[in-house]
Amino acid sequence: xxxxxxxxxxxxxxxxxxxxxxxxxxxxxxxxxxxxxxxxxxxxxxxxxxxxxxxxxxxxxxxxxxxxxxxxxxxxxxxxxxxxxxxxxxxxxxxxxxxxxxxxxxxxxxxxxxxxxxxxxxxxxxxxxxxxxxxxxxxxxxxxxxxxxxxxxxxxxxxxxxxxxxxxxxxxxxxxxxxxxxxxxxxxxxxxxxxxxxxxxxxxxxxxxxxxxxxxxxxxxxxxxxxxxxxxxxxxxxxxxxxxxxxxxxxxxxxxxxxxxxxxxxxxxxxxxxxxxxxxxxxxxxxxxxxxxxxxxxxxxxxxxxxxxxxxxxxxxxxxxxxxxxxxxxxxxxxxxxxxxxxxxxxxxxxxxxxxxxxxxxxxxxxxxxxxxxxxxxxxxxxxxxxxxxxxxxxxxxxxxxxxxxxxxxxxxxxxxxxxxxxxxxxxxxxxxxxxxxxxxxxxxx
Amino acid sequence: xxxxxxxxxxxxxxxxxxxxxxxxxxxxxxxxxxxxxxxxxxxxxxxxxxxxxxxxxxxxxxxxxxxxxxxxxxxxxxxxxxxxxxxxxxxxxxxxxxxxxxxxxxxxxxxxxxxxxxxxxxxxxxxxxxxxxxxxxxxxxxxxxxxxxxxxxxxxxxxxxxxxxxxxxxxxxxxxxxxxxxxxxxxxxxxxxxxxxxxxxxxxxxxxxxxxxxxxxxxxxxxxxxxxxxxx
Numbered sequence: 098x099x100x101x102x103x104x105x106x107x108x109x110x111x112x113x114x115x116x117x118x119x120x121x122x123x124x125x126x127x128x129x130x131x132x133x134x135x136x137x138x139x140x141x142x143x144x145x146x147x148x149x150x151x152x153x154x155x156x157x158x159x160x161x162x163x164x165x166x167x168x169x170x171x172x173x174x175x176x177x178x179x180x181x182x183x184x185x186x187x188x189x190x191x192x193x194x195x196x197x198x199x200x201x202x203x204x205x206x207x208x209x210x211x212x213x214x215x216x217x218x219x220x221x222x223x224x225x226x227x228x229x230x231x232x233x234x235x236x237x238x239x240x241x242x243x244x245x246x247x248x249x250x251x252x253x254x255x256x257x258x259x260x261x262x263x264x265x266x267x268x269x270x271x272x273x274x275x276x277x278x279x280x281x282x283x284x285x286x287x288x289x290x291x292x293x294x295x296x297x298x299x300x301x302x303x304x305x306x307x308x309x310x311x312x313x314x315x316x317x318x319x320x321x322x323x324x325x326x327x328x329x330x331x332x333x334x335x336x337x338x339x340x341x342x343x344x345x346x347x348x349x350x351x352x353x354x355x356x357x358x359x360x361x362x363x364x365x366x367x368x369x370x371x372x373x374x375x376x377x378x379x380x381x382x383x384x385x386x387x388x389x390x391x392x393x394x395x396x397x398x399x400x401x402x403x404x405x406x407x408x409x410x411x412x413x414x415x416x417x418x419x420x421x422x423x424x425x426x427x428x429x430x431x432x433x434x435x436x437x438x439x440x441x442x443x444x445x446x447x448x449x450x451x452x453x454x455x456x457x458x459x460x461x462x463x464x465x466x467x468x469x470x471x472x473x474x475x476x477x478x479x480x481x482x483x484x485x486x487x488x489x490x491x492x493x494x495x496x497x498x499x500x501x502x503x504x505x506x507x508x509x510x511x512x513x514x515x516x517x518x519x520x521x522x523x524x525x526x527x528x529x530x531x532x533x534x535x536x537x538x539x540x541x542x543x
Numbered sequence: 544x545x546x547x548x549x550x551x552x553x554x555x556x557x558x559x560x561x562x563x564x565x566x567x568x569x570x571x572x573x574x575x576x577x578x579x580x581x582x583x584x585x586x587x588x589x590x591x592x593x594x595x596x597x598x599x600x601x602x603x604x605x606x607x608x609x610x611x612x613x614x615x616x617x618x619x620x621x622x623x624x625x626x627x628x629x630x631x632x633x634x635x636x637x638x639x640x641x642x643x644x645x646x647x648x649x650x651x652x653x654x655x656x657x658x659x660x661x662x663x664x665x666x667x668x669x670x671x672x673x674x675x676x677x678x679x680x681x682x683x684x685x686x687x688x689x690x691x692x693x694x695x696x697x698x699x700x701x702x703x704x705x706x707x708x709x710x711x712x713x714x715x716x717x718x719x720x721x722x723x724x725x726x727x728x729x730x731x732x733x734x735x736x737x738x739x740x741x742x743x744x745x746x747x748x749x750x751x752x753x754x755x756x757x758x759x760x761x762x763x764x765x766x767x768x769x770x771x772x773x774x775x
Contacts, residue, residue: 119601123604251691407691418697
């Protein structure tokens with residue numbers, strides 16, 4: 098039958114475009130059937146399309162080749178895949194009647210062993226989050242419950258969460274820790290509802306010692322899920338079982354999240370994870386490069402850290418890209434090599450960040466006139482924004498201190514240096530100023 | 544038993560060894576490694592239309608199949624609506640090639656479905672190749688979680704060939720079908736018809752058929768006539 102299918106495919110390749118072939122026809126795998134050919138489609142979507150668009154033609158060709166009608170059966174399935182079996186999400190794939198789940202497997206499938214506290218690069222932006230996660234992991238259910246880590250995408254929330262889970266299990270290998278992404282919770286619940294299996298669902302999530310759910314902002318607008326999660330939360334909380342959650346913003350700011358859930362989320366400790374600063378970005382690059390066995394010169398790390406500032410995944414992508422090309426060309430990574438390789442990626446991040454642009458953006462942000470910002474006047478209402486603009490110029494462009502001073506109405510470079518130090522100190526103590534500064538960075542680096 | 548009409552299409556020639564890799568050697572090699580199973584790093588491939596994207600992707604799927612690695616090509620621009628539903632239905636292959644991400648940029652439901660597919664495939668151990676016109680942050684995707692994940696892939700540019708290289712490719716493709724294209728014909732095609740190899744390749748299909756049917760050599764007047772008739 099495989100041979101018949103191979104010949105059938107050859108015919109089909111003459112009739113359909115290469116795109117149809119690789120989208121629908123080649124992904125089918127032939128298998129012996131009792132009375133004909135079984136074709137396994139990798140997924141339901143492909144199966145539907147084959148049925149609606151290609152099946153009559155397949156039948157005709159097979160019949161022609163075999164000289165008799167061939168029975169064709171379509172199923173979703175796969176033969177000898179090289180992939181690892183799917184990570185288990187605490188959800189039975191078979192309907193309710195299936196055998197009881199082996200409880201042990203389920204609880205080590207979902208934690209990523211690579212995410213540990215040792216492999217986490219600490220900086221000012223995330224040290225509080227790390228400290229809290231370690232405390233929680235050392236004393237689960239007792240220190241802070243829930244622990245909620247919030248902040249933008251790609252800043253290390255998931256890493257900290259897995260690290261906490263791994264440490265909990267390292268300290269006590271019998272602990273049941275379950276990690277899942279919010280959408281896995283949603284689909285597990287939908288499955289349970291469909292299979293009338295809610296008791297099993299509740300049991301599954303409530304018997305863990307620690308429940309880790311990632312990106313709960315995606316619960317927004319899903320009322321049934323929120324309700325169920327609310328009850329799960331209460332059960333775990335009362336049982337002193339640890340809950341660790343992440344969210345892309347402070348939960349009170351998430352729209353379409355039930356007020357009673359929002360208030361629960363605030364019961365424990367909420368810690369913001371901020372975008373890493375320049376030094377931390379460079380340290381992350383060097384540490385990841387080392388883990389990959391790459392030889393990354395410090396000047397290259399500094400270049401990337403300077404130009405890519407939004408999140409850690411960008412840095413990772415840059416490293417992967419450098420490693421792949423250096424490997425293929427058998428080249429050492431130098432500054433020139435990095436600039437050439439990352440040209441397309443670095444320009445995105447560098448675009449339009451000029452001193453005049455920064456000055457205008459800061460003036461707009463504080464509702465000042467540009468000429469006042471650049472004037473000699475030193476009233477507090479002007480001086481602070483001016484210092485912010487100078488610091489941004491130092492941080493976001495390649496200009497030297499004297500050049501920046503010159504651009505700000507011909508000031509001395511020591512004035513710029515003083516501005517940078519003042520703002521750096523203030524961002525540690527003045528929450529409002531720190532927020533403004535970060536907002537400006539985001540506006541400028543888009 | 545019904546008689547089968549002969550397939551008119553030129554059999555797929557979109558393999559690695561027919562790809563003109565000059566200027567894109569590293570990119571081609573990394574895709575080749577993905578297809579032969581010696582690497583499984585996720586890739587984000589970007590380049591303008593006419594840079595040979597489709598050819599390379601077909602070649603990748605073809606080569607993967609030859610190694611018994613199951614591969615599926617998913618053209619996001621060509622999916623039936625609702626696109627998010629289709630995306631949610633995907634998965635289950637060792638290698639998934641998602642073409643034309645630009646097509647779903649700004650469609651919140653589709654972006655979210657793709658984000659879920661990304662996470663699902665990570666967990667299942669599939670390898671993904673994303674393809675778009677520009678790097679992840681420049682194609683207008685709104686969901687930051689998706690942009691950052693796409694950014695973490697190995698970023699491979701695909702640079703379009705220059706005119707001289709494209710002429711060379713077209714000439715050699717025609718040659719494999721026994722069609723000789725002289726300089727005058729090439730000048731005519733590049734200045735009057737199109738400069739991207741996708742359109743030129745499609746035209747070549749037609750030229751092939753009609754020159755055979757009319758038993759004529761391919762000359763500028765022949766092409767003029769053929770183009771004047773419009774698409775058949």
